[in-house]
Amino acid sequence: xxxxxxxxxxxxxxxxxxxxxxxxxxxxxxxxxxxxxxxxxxxxxxxxxxxxxxxxxxxxxxxxxxxxxxxxxxxxxxxxxxxxxxxxxxxxxxxxxxxxxxxxxxxxxxxxxxxxxxxxxxxxxxxxxxxxxxxxxxxxxxxxxxxxxxxxxxxxxxxxxxxxxxxxxxxxxxxxxxxxxxxxxxxxxxxxxxxxxxxxxxxxxxxxxxxxxxxxxxxxxxxxxxxxxxxxxxxxxxxxxxxxxxxxxxxxxxxxxxxxxxxxxxxxxxxxxxxxxxxxxxxxxxxxxxxxxxxxxxxxxxxxxxxxxxxxxxxxxxxxxxxxxxxxxxxxxxxxxxxxxxxxxxxxxxxxxxxxxxxxxxxxxxxxxxxxxxxxxxxxxxxxxxxxxx
Amino acid sequence: xxxxxxxxxxxxxxxxxxxxxxxxxxxxxxxxxxxxxxxxxxxxxxxxxxxxxxxxxxxxxxxxxxxxxxxxxxxxxxxxxxxxxxxxxxxxxxxxxxxxxxxxxxxxxxxxxxxxxxxxxxxxxxxxxxxxxxxxxxxxxxxxxxxxxxxxxxxxxxxxxxxxxxxxxxxxxxxxxxxxxxxxxxxxxxxxxxxxxxxxxxxxxxxxxxxxxxxxxxxxxxxxxxxxxxxxxxxxxxxxxxxxxxxxxxxxxxxxxxxxx
Ligand SMILES: Nc1ncnc2c1ncn2[C@@H]1O[C@H](COP(=O)(O)OP(=O)(O)O)[C@@H](O)[C@H]1O
Ligand SMILES: [Mg+2]
Numbered sequence: 001x002x003x004x005x006x007x008x009x010x011x012x013x014x015x016x017x018x019x020x021x022x023x024x025x026x027x028x029x030x031x032x033x034x035x036x037x038x039x040x041x042x043x044x045x046x047x048x049x050x051x052x053x054x055x056x057x058x059x060x061x062x063x064x065x066x067x068x069x070x071x072x073x074x075x076x077x078x079x080x081x082x083x084x085x086x087x088x089x090x091x092x093x094x095x096x097x098x099x100x101x102x103x104x105x106x107x108x109x110x111x112x113x114x115x116x117x118x119x120x121x122x123x124x125x126x127x128x129x130x131x132x133x134x135x136x137x138x139x140x141x142x143x144x145x146x147x148x149x150x151x152x153x154x155x156x157x158x159x160x161x162x163x164x165x166x167x168x169x170x171x172x173x174x175x176x177x178x179x180x181x182x183x184x185x186x187x188x189x190x191x192x193x194x195x196x197x198x199x200x201x202x203x204x205x206x207x208x209x210x211x212x213x214x215x216x217x218x219x220x221x222x223x224x225x226x227x228x229x230x231x232x233x234x235x236x237x238x239x240x241x242x243x244x245x246x247x248x249x250x251x252x253x254x255x256x257x258x259x260x261x262x263x264x265x266x267x268x269x270x271x272x273x274x275x276x277x278x279x280x281x282x283x284x285x286x287x288x289x290x291x292x293x294x295x296x297x298x299x300x301x302x303x304x305x306x307x308x309x310x311x312x313x314x315x316x317x318x319x320x321x322x323x324x325x326x327x328x329x330x331x332x333x334x335x336x337x338x339x340x341x342x343x344x345x346x347x348x349x350x351x352x353x354x355x356x357x358x359x360x361x362x363x364x365x366x367x368x369x370x371x372x373x374x375x376x377x378x379x380x381x382x383x384x385x386x387x388x389x390x
Numbered sequence: 391x392x393x394x395x396x397x398x399x400x401x402x403x404x405x406x407x408x409x410x411x412x413x414x415x416x417x418x419x420x421x422x423x424x425x426x427x428x429x430x431x432x433x434x435x436x437x438x439x440x441x442x443x444x445x446x447x448x449x450x451x452x453x454x455x456x457x458x459x460x461x462x463x464x465x466x467x468x469x470x471x472x473x474x475x476x477x478x479x480x481x482x483x484x485x486x487x488x489x490x491x492x493x494x495x496x497x498x499x500x501x502x503x504x505x506x507x508x509x510x511x512x513x514x515x516x517x518x519x520x521x522x523x524x525x526x527x528x529x530x531x532x533x534x535x536x537x538x539x540x541x542x543x544x545x546x547x548x549x550x551x552x553x554x555x556x557x558x559x560x561x562x563x564x565x566x567x568x569x570x571x572x573x574x575x576x577x578x579x580x581x582x583x584x585x586x587x588x589x590x591x592x593x594x595x596x597x598x599x600x601x602x603x604x605x606x607x608x609x610x611x612x613x614x615x616x617x618x619x620x621x622x623x624x625x626x627x628x629x630x631x632x633x634x635x636x637x638x639x640x641x642x643x644x645x646x647x648x649x650x651x
Contacts, residue, residue: 022527023520032514206489244512251510251518252501252525255490259498265449269479270565271502280508311458326489374489 002167010242031138040239043232045330048232053129059230061234067234068292069335071241073319074328076286080317081326081374082254083281084261085167089182090289091312096158097151097290098297099189099216102225104147105298109197109226110204112143112222116226120144124228126299144228148294158185163282168275182313183371189305192216195223205277213235221304222297229299237295241288246376248284257281258326258374270367322363324370329377395608399458400425400601401569406445406455406465415441417625418455422547423569423601428592430616431605437622439605440482447479448472460568466484467535473502477568480558482574488547492538495546495557496529499564532560535597536590537549551578556587570594572604575610584608588615609646613637620647 024032052060072090079087111118125132149206154173155251158181166177195217196204203211216222259267260274267274297303319338323330342360345352373378401423423429426505431439444450444455448469457465459475467475478499504525510518533539535557540551546557546628555575562570565621573589576584588611595602606612612619613633621629623638623645629636635640 019524022523024516026516029516032519244636247512247514251511252497252504252506252522253508255494255498255501256506258494259487262489263485265469266481266487267498269447269473269481269485270499270561271468271469271470271473272498273468284508299572 005294008381018063035245037239040243041236044232044235047235048123048230050308052231054248058343061181061328061344062227063231064234064270066336066339067231067238068296068299069316069319069339070238070332071234071288071292071295072316073323073331073335074241074245075285075292076316076320077323077326077328078257078281079250080267080320081331082249082257082261083278083322084325085282086172087178087282087285088310088313088317089162089178089185090285090316091308091310092182092185093155093177093267093286093289094157094293094296094312095185095189095303095308096293097155098293098303099151099222099305100154100290100309102222102297102303103216104150104209104214105143105228106225107204107209108147109140110198110201111209113140113351114201115198117223118228120226120228123232126227126230128179138312140226140228144233144298147298148229148233151294152287152290155293156287158277159283159286163279167278167282179310179313182310186305186309189216192218194218195220202240209287214280217317219306220301221306223302225298225301225303227298229295229297234295237288237291242328242332244284244288249326249328249376261326274282276304305307318360320369322360324372325376326376327370327372327376330370330372333377400460401446401603402458402461403446404458406442406452406457406558408441408445408453414625416445416622417627419627420455421447421603421620421630423603425568425599425601426595427601427603428595428615428617429601429603430612431603431622432607432609432612432619433622436624438625439622440573441625442477442622443573443605446571447473447477473565473567476566476568477571477633478562478565478569478572480555480562480573480575482577484554484558486546486554486557486561488545490546491539491542492544492549492557493529493542494544496532496564497525500525500528500532502565503512513583529560529564532564535563535594536560552583552600552638554562555579559591559594563594566598568600570600570602572602574605574607576606576608584611591615615649 047063052063055063072094076090079085081262082345106116109119113119121135121137121141123136124133124141124144159234162177162247164182166173193215196215256272259272260277264274319334320331322338323332342352342356347354348355399422402417402419403421405418405420407414407418408418419442426498431442433439441450445452446466448464452465455465456463459472459477462475464472464475464477487498505517505521530539533542536559538553538556538560541553546554549557559575576587579587591602592615594600599627604616611645616633618632619630619636620627628641628645629639
C-alpha cells in the first residue's frame, strides 16, 4: 500500500518534546508581553485628553459607564461564556471590590493627608477639564491604583471561597450560590457601622485600617470618597481586561475552559482538571468585577450596596448573553449598546423601559445565539483558518 | 498474586464490577493488554461494553476490582488523572467539542502533555510560545494521519459522521496515550470506510506503539483484525480467546442467537 508507506515515513513530533527551534528569541518576549498594553495606554490617553473634552459631561458619563460595563461584561464572559457555568451574582463581587477600594482610599487619605480631598495628578482629575494645575501623576494616584488592585484581590478571594465548593458540584449549584452570595454581600454591607467623618480624624488615625473596614456607612451608603477614576484609568483597565480575555481565549488555557463548556466528560478524557479550571476562571472573573467596582466607586465618589443587588447582576448577565456567550467582542459591543440605549431612549421617556425590554426580546428571537455567538467580530471578516494559539 | 504485575502490561484490569441499582452492568471484568496488543471487546447490545470503558476511564467508579495502567493503579482516580496516566478513549455517542474547530479539538488533546501557566499565557512568554507551537505541530500531524487535515478550520459539529469519528481518534491520540480504547469507531460507516479505518487502526498501533482495545459490532471485522477477543453478555465475561476459539465457543453462539459468528 502506497499510502501505508507514506504514513510510515512521516515522523511524529509530540507536544511534550517539541524541538528547541520552536522557541522564539528571548528578546521578543518584551514586545509580545507589553505592546498591546502600550497601545491600550495610548488609546486611554487619547480618550481622556482629546475625546472626553469634546463630548461634554453627558457624553463623558456615558463613556465612563460604558467602560466599567465592558469590564463587568467581559469578566463575566470568562465564567458564563468560556466555561459555560452560570454565575448570577456578579454585582456582589463588584460591591466587594468597590467598598474595599473606597475604604482604602477614604480612610487611607485621612491617615496619610489628614483629609479626604484629591491628591492625584492630571490623569486622575475628575473635575472640570482644564481646571487642574499640577503634575501628570500625584502621590494619591498610587493610593488609588493600589486600592483598585486590592479591591480586585478581595473580590477574587471571595470568588475562590464561593467557587471552590460550588464548582465541584454539577449543574445549577453555582447559580444558586452566586445568587445567594450577591444578596448576602448586599445585606452585610448595608448592615455595616456608621462612616467616620472629618471630625473623627483622631479616631481614624488611631484605629487600625482593618478595624475601619466595617465602618462603611450601612444603608446610607459610603460617601465623600475622593474621586480618582477617570476615563484614562477606566480605559486602561478596559484594555487590560480585553488583552487578558482575548489572550486567554486563544490559548491552551482558554481552550481548556471552552472544552468544559462544550463537554465536561470529553474534557476530562483529554486530561482537563475541570474543577481546577472552573475555579480559576471564576477567581479571575471575580478579580475584574472587583476592579470594576473600585473604578465605579472612585468615579462617582460614593457607593451604595443597595444599587448593587440582583438587578445589577442581571444587567451584566444580559450584556453577556446579548453579545453571544463566549464572545469577547460581542460582550464589549453589548455593554456599549446597553449602556447607551436607556439614555438614547430618553426621548420616549416613560416608555423607555418598555422599549428597552422589547428590543431585548426581539433580539433574542432574531438572534438567540447573541450578536456573535461564540465567535469574535474579527472572525466574521476572515473566512480562513481560525486564530492560532501563538 | 504479587503487585509487581505488569512490568510489561500496559493495561491490567482485574475483576472490575459495577452495579446500577439491581442491575449488575459489569461483573468481574478482567483483561490484560501487553504492548502492541490489538484486542476486541464484543457482545450484544446492552452487554456492558461501554460501561466497561467508563469504568476503566474513571467516568464510573468500580464497586470492586482494580485497574493498572503501565503498572500504576488508577481505579478510584478522577478521569483526567487516568488520562494523564496514559489511557485515552473515544466515545460511542461522539463527544467532540462541537463549537470548536477541528484543529482546536486535536489541540485540546495535544495540550495535555504541554505546558500552560496562566501568567505565561497572558504575557506570551517564550516558553508559552514554544509550547503552543509544539501543540500546534503535533495536532496538525495527527489531522494529517487521520486524513482530515483539509477540514481543520471547520467547526467539529459540521463534519460528516465518519470524519467526526476520525477526529475523535485524532484527539485521543494527541494525548500520547499508551492504551487506546475505541468504542465502536466504525459505527455508521460503509464497508469500504470500515475496512480503511481498520487498516488505519492497525497502522496507528504500530506507529505509536500502543495497545488498543476495540468495541465493534461487525463480527467479521473484529475477527479479521483483533488478535484476542473478550465477549460480554449481561455484564458477564462469557468467553475470551483468539478469533477461532471465540467462533467455536457455544456460549458465544448462543448469546448471538445463531447469528453467524
Ligand atoms: N448510568 C447508568 N445507570 C443505569 N444503568 C446504566 C447506566 N449506564 C449503563 N447502564 C445499563 O448498563 C447496561 C450496559 O450498557 P452499555 O454498557 O451501554 O452496553 P453496551 O454493551 O451496548 O455498550 C445496559 O442495560 C444499560 O442500560
Ligand atoms: Mg455501547
